[in-house]
Amino acid sequence: MKRIVLFGTGNVATHLFEAYKNSEDFEIIQVYNHASKSLQPFKDKVAITTDLNKISPADIYILALKDDTLAEVCFRMKDTDVLVLHTSGAVPLKVLNKFKHHGVFYPLQTFSKNKKVDFSKIPICIETNNQEDNQLIHDLASGISEKVFDISSEQRKSLHVAAVFVSNFVNFLYTEGESICKENKVPFEILHPLILETATKALNISPKDAQTGPAIRKDQDVISSHLELLNKEQQELYSLLTQSIQNLHGKEL
Amino acid sequence: MKRIVLFGTGNVATHLFEAYKNSEDFEIIQVYNHASKSLQPFKDKVAITTDLNKISPADIYILALKDDTLAEVCFRMKDTDVLVLHTSGAVPLKVLNKFKHHGVFYPLQTFSKNKKVDFSKIPICIETNNQEDNQLIHDLASGISEKVFDISSEQRKSLHVAAVFVSNFVNFLYTEGESICKENKVPFEILHPLILETATKALNISPKDAQTGPAIRKDQDVISSHLELLNKEQQELYSLLTQSIQNLHGKEL
Numbered sequence: 001m002k003r004i005v006l007f008g009t010g011n012v013a014t015h016l017f018e019a020y021k022n023s024e025d026f027e028i029i030q031v032y033n034h035a036s037k038s039l040q041p042f043k044d045k046v047a048i049t050t051d052l053n054k055i056s057p058a059d060i061y062i063l064a065l066k067d068d069t070l071a072e073v074c075f076r077m078k079d080t081d082v083l084v085l086h087t088s089g090a091v092p093l094k095v096l097n098k099f100k101h102h103g104v105f106y107p108l109q110t111f112s113k114n115k116k117v118d119f120s121k122i123p124i125c126i127e128t129n130n131q132e133d134n135q136l137i138h139d140l141a142s143g144i145s146e147k148v149f150d151i152s153s154e155q156r157k158s159l160h161v162a163a164v165f166v167s168n169f170v171n172f173l174y175t176e177g178e179s180i181c182k183e184n185k186v187p188f189e190i191l192h193p194l195i196l197e198t199a200t201k202a203l204n205i206s207p208k209d210a211q212t213g214p215a216i217r218k219d220q221d222v223i224s225s226h227l228e229l230l231n232k233e234q235q236e237l238y239s240l241l242t243q244s245i246q247n248l249h250g251k252e253l
Numbered sequence: 254m255k256r257i258v259l260f261g262t263g264n265v266a267t268h269l270f271e272a273y274k275n276s277e278d279f280e281i282i283q284v285y286n287h288a289s290k291s292l293q294p295f296k297d298k299v300a301i302t303t304d305l306n307k308i309s310p311a312d313i314y315i316l317a318l319k320d321d322t323l324a325e326v327c328f329r330m331k332d333t334d335v336l337v338l339h340t341s342g343a344v345p346l347k348v349l350n351k352f353k354h355h356g357v358f359y360p361l362q363t364f365s366k367n368k369k370v371d372f373s374k375i376p377i378c379i380e381t382n383n384q385e386d387n388q389l390i391h392d393l394a395s396g397i398s399e400k401v402f403d404i405s406s407e408q409r410k411s412l413h414v415a416a417v418f419v420s421n422f423v424n425f426l427y428t429e430g431e432s433i434c435k436e437n438k439v440p441f442e443i444l445h446p447l448i449l450e451t452a453t454k455a456l457n458i459s460p461k462d463a464q465t466g467p468a469i470r471k472d473q474d475v476i477s478s479h480l481e482l483l484n485k486e487q488q489e490l491y492s493l494l495t496q497s498i499q500n501l502h503g504k505e506l
Contacts, residue, residue, distance in 0.1 A: 067472070067475070068472075090467075090475050090478070108443055108444070108446075108447055109446055109447055109450060110447060110450055110451060110454070110465060112454070112463075115454075115457075117450075121446050122446055123442075123443045123446060125443065147443075149440070149443060151439065151443075154437070155437055155438065155439045157478070157482065158433055158434070158436070158437035158439060158482055159434070159437075159439050159443060159444070160475075160479070161433055161479045161482050161483065162429075162430040162431075162433040162434050162439075162441075162444060163430070163444060163447055164466055164467065164468075164479065164491075165426045165427075165429045165430040165433065165491075166426055166427050166430035166444050166447060166448050166451070167447050167448070167451040167465075167466070168464070168465060168466030168467075168468060168469075168498070169426050169466075169490075169491075169494045170423045170426050170427070170448075170451055170452075171451055171454075171455065171460050171463055171464055171465075172460075172464065172468075172494060172497065172498050172501075173418045173419055173422050173423050173426070174418075174419050174423070174455040174460035175459075175460040175461045175464065175501070176415075176418045177415040177416070177418040177419035177460075178415075178459060178460055178461065179461075180411055180414055180415040180418065181411070181412070181415050183411070184407070184408055184411035184412075185408065186404065186408045186411060186412050186415075187402070188415075189376075190361055190376045190378065190400075190402060190404075190412060191361070191412070191415060191416060191419050192456045193361075193362055193374050193375055193376060194361055194362055194363060194416055194419060194420050195419050195420070195423075195452050195455055195456065196452055196453070196456065197362060197363055197370075198363060198419070198420045198423055198424055198452070199423075199448050199449055199451070199452035200449070201363070201365070201368075201424075202424065202427040202448055203445045203448065203449065204368075206428075206431060207424050207425075207427035207428040207430075207431055208428045208431065208432075210365075210424055211421070211424055211425065211428065212363060212420075212421060212424075213417055213420070213421030213422075214343075214417065214421075215417075215421060215425075216421075219320070219321075222320070222343050222413075225343070225410070226413070226414045226417065229410065229411055229414050230414065233497055233500065236493060237422075237493060237494070237497060238417075238418075238422075240489060240490060240493055241422045241425060241490070244425065244486055244489075244490060245421070245425050247486065248425075248428070
């Protein structure tokens with residue numbers, strides 16, 4: 001049984017804690033956070049500490065911390081031979097260079113604290129520069145997920161940008177859709193099946209081949225009538241997205 | 254048993270034809286299209302015609318036609334007492350004014366010819382200006398769907414714009430995500446669970462409350478490093494969407 005100390009109590013840390021609860025190969029033996037209040041949900045389940053000098057000996061330290069606190073915690077941590085991992089999509093491997101054994105363990109999903117997730121379907125992107133460590137990280141990841149990928153820091157950065165497009169920005173377009181519905185007293189739920197079908201379709205065929213709508217049809221009458229309905233900011237978004245769709249698909253005609 | 258003549262052989266028409274196949278209350282007795290080639294898939298299943306003068310007597314004519322051919326077909330159709338419906342999201346009710354009984358029957362979903370759909374979950378937006386016709390359209394819609402909404406032409410227009418945001422534009426962001434992955438030799442499938450979770454979340458909580466990412470966190474370091482990775486067009490989209498997210502959510506801070 002490999003022992004893990006988990007640093008952090010946010011969404012990723014909380015879901016990892018749940019995911020390893022039933023593991024036969026890995027056990028989380030301690031949770032660290034600088035604020036004792038954040039440790040309250042863990043205190044009856046596992047050893048806790050707010051003191052970086054009282055971190056237990058273990059096989060793996062997982063730093064599931066915010067990007068901007070990661071460097072600081074690394075700086076304050078004692079040097080160690082334990083394998084130290086971070087879980088960030090945006091931070092390069094080299095931020096952990098001071099540790100002899102280090103790597104990245106990046107679960108690519110959007111987590112909400114109160115929503116259960118099935119970790120077995122969540123891709124985990126791993127990286128290290130040492131073959132032996134790679135094996136341990138791979139075992140750690142495949143202990144909870146069926147989808148483990150070796151991804152370099154450069155690739156991970158591009159994945160992170162792509163994730164912003166397909167998740168953060170997509171969610172903002174949902175927000176605009178909801179706001180247009182509200183303004184016109186139409187229930188947003190009418191759009192729910194469309195949202196789900198559009199997402200599902202992108203998993204089955206290339207989204208490039210699935211493009212529909214007035215932009216790709218170059219249906220200028222519909223485009224103009226839509227613009228009339230929108231506020232200035234929505235008009236800007238609508239125009240730029242329409243133009244981008246036409247640029248991409250126009251090239252192929 | 255009410256008799257239907259279906260005008261059109263595109264995605265919507267094809268799926269409607271399938272949906273009413275097992276109905277006990279409605280029967281599609283004829284399919285019209287101006288091109289006989291398009292009628293081939295129907296010829297062994299139902300009466301077909303390419304001649305607007307040979308449309309069968311029936312209880313309902315459903316014009317599942319492209320927006321830009323709808324007006325022309327209406328113009329060429331003989332006057333009739335039959336209830337005439339169109340299935341478009343963008344065309345107002347009044348385009349059918351020449352017919353005594355007319356209405357809108359707009360299934361709000363993205364259809365692909367080769368992908369089966371469960372019509373029972375697809376919202377159907379109906380409209381008419383006659384109570385008696387409303388009852389018949391309502392029966393027609395609820396015969397295949399659990400979700401029938403009375404929606405005015407104005408509301409339908411706003412729904413159609415909102416649908417462009419949450420479906421056509423969202424699909425384009427998926428396309429950009431896929432293209433970033435390809436350029437960096439990362440499998441797009443790593444993003445599949447994220448795409449699905451983001452969509453599912455928007456169905457359970459308001460997308461406005463679900464917003465995450467560097468834009469809402471105002472994480473300028475990450476934003477700058479992302480922009481470096483993108484081409485000019487992607488940078489424009491990234492900047493405008495980031496700015497819009499910050500405008501919306503900045504107001505509330």
